[in-house]
Amino acid sequence: MTPVPRAALDEVPLYVPKPPVARAEGVSHRLFLNENPYAPLPSVLAEISRAALTAHHYPEIVPGELVAALAARLGVPESDVVTGPGSVGIYQQVAQAILEPGDEVVYAWPSFEAFPIVARIAGARPVPVPLRDGVHDLAAIADRVTPRTRAVFLCDPNNPTGTSVDADGLSAFLSAVPESVLVVLDEAYREYSTSAVDGVELYREYPNVVALRTFSKAYGLAGLRVGYGVARPAISAALRKCAVPCGVGGIGVRAALASLAAEPELSERVATLKADRDALRAALVERGVPVPPSDTNFLWLPLESRADEVAAVLERAGLLTRLYPGVGIRLTVGTAEANAAVVGVLETVFAAA
Structure with missing residues (x-):
């Protein structure tokens, strides 16, 4: 008889039940893990190289x-x-x-x-x-x-x-x-x-x-x-x-x-990301997408029954978001290119609706 894992693990969910899949071709934007879209600051990268x-x-x-x-x-x-x-x-x-x-x-x-x-x-x-x-x-x-x-x-x-x-x-x-x-x-x-x-x-x-x-x-x-x-x-x-x-x-x-x-440089970067977040939200709200204000580096789209459909459309466009089935979509604020792509896709989706 092989070892049996603890019964408690039967009820433990996976951390991300279904990670989005990158497109086979073209550019994919990772907007599903709330990552900073920018590499570490130059002074930090230099220290990483030395530490390596x-x-x-x-x-x-x-x-x-x-x-x-x-x-x-x-x-x-x-x-x-x-x-x-x-x-x-x-x-x-x-x-x-x-x-x-x-x-x-x-x-x-x-x-x-x-x-x-x-x-x-x-x-x-x-x-x-x-x-x-x-x-x-x-x-x-x-x-x-x-x-x-x-x-x-x-x-x-x-x-x-x-x-x-x-x-x-x-x-x-x-x-x-x-x-x-x-x-x-x-x-x-x-x-x-x-x-x-x-x-x-x-x-x-x-x-x-x-x-x-x-x-x-x-x-x-x-x-x-x-x-x-x-x-x-x-x-x-x-x-x-x-x-x-x-x-x-x-x-x-x-x-x-x-x-x-590098706190001063970090503060500038955070200020930029906050401005990008607010601009992205404003652009989406203007196009009829329901997006409440955010205190983070991501936006929440409480789309309920439409969440699965919209997440699938975004994924086909290479925009990988975090889907909460039947509840909403969490969308990390990304690079200028990624944010513009999000606006373009959602403008089409909500115009069609």
Whole structure:
């Protein structure tokens, strides 16, 4: 008899159920993973090249220099900084450190697709709470917290809808949630936001808050997998115990440090992407495409029954988007060429409708 995987895995969904397929010929634009459309900044690329010469060496078990730089930047003790291969890597540390079989994990839905995966792999019970007008319904989430709730996952700004929660509402929510419940605030897109709350400030005020951030989005280092977060010492120590040793590669560490040093250039690039996002949204709204405002580097098209059809048309045109069947399409803001192509295709689709 061959080994049998855990029964809990039978209910674990794939991270992306059906990735779009690139066209056999012609140009395809990757607009389905919320990647930065631009390569790392020149100074960062130079540091990546230098660091590549040491790729035959293991990185540090914990990236001490990066932890020190992040602690200084955020104004927190080094002991409170945690790192992982992307923020999703830290979610896995949370699952191992916090969740027991039978625990409940409450989160808004649709939201970050890792949430039910993290919960089920740990043997915990996912408790999704529907969004309200595309935004976290914090009152409803608080109502779903029970004595069995061990963690609440909040993505702010939210993926895939691009919305941010109200600061006063979030503070009221955190005051209502028992301190025994871990609240993970995922801020992967905060650099693109004009209204999102500051999770680091919330961690200072609420001892059960873990704030997660990443170098994958605004910094353009998705392929190097560098995520980080802050948590109070009891939690951060537990997360480090569950981290994969040497989980953040040496090249990623050097690239992250170089990115922190290039903050002015990064700010200019983020400002450009935000302007491109707003221009793309305005062009689509003008052509009859329903697109709510976004606080991220992507747009959400709540097309419901038309979502599958429109995603298929975009894919045939070489525009690879993230489809949520029967719900909507998440569309990453891309290069000028990609954005113009999106407008052209959707103009035709909605004119025909």
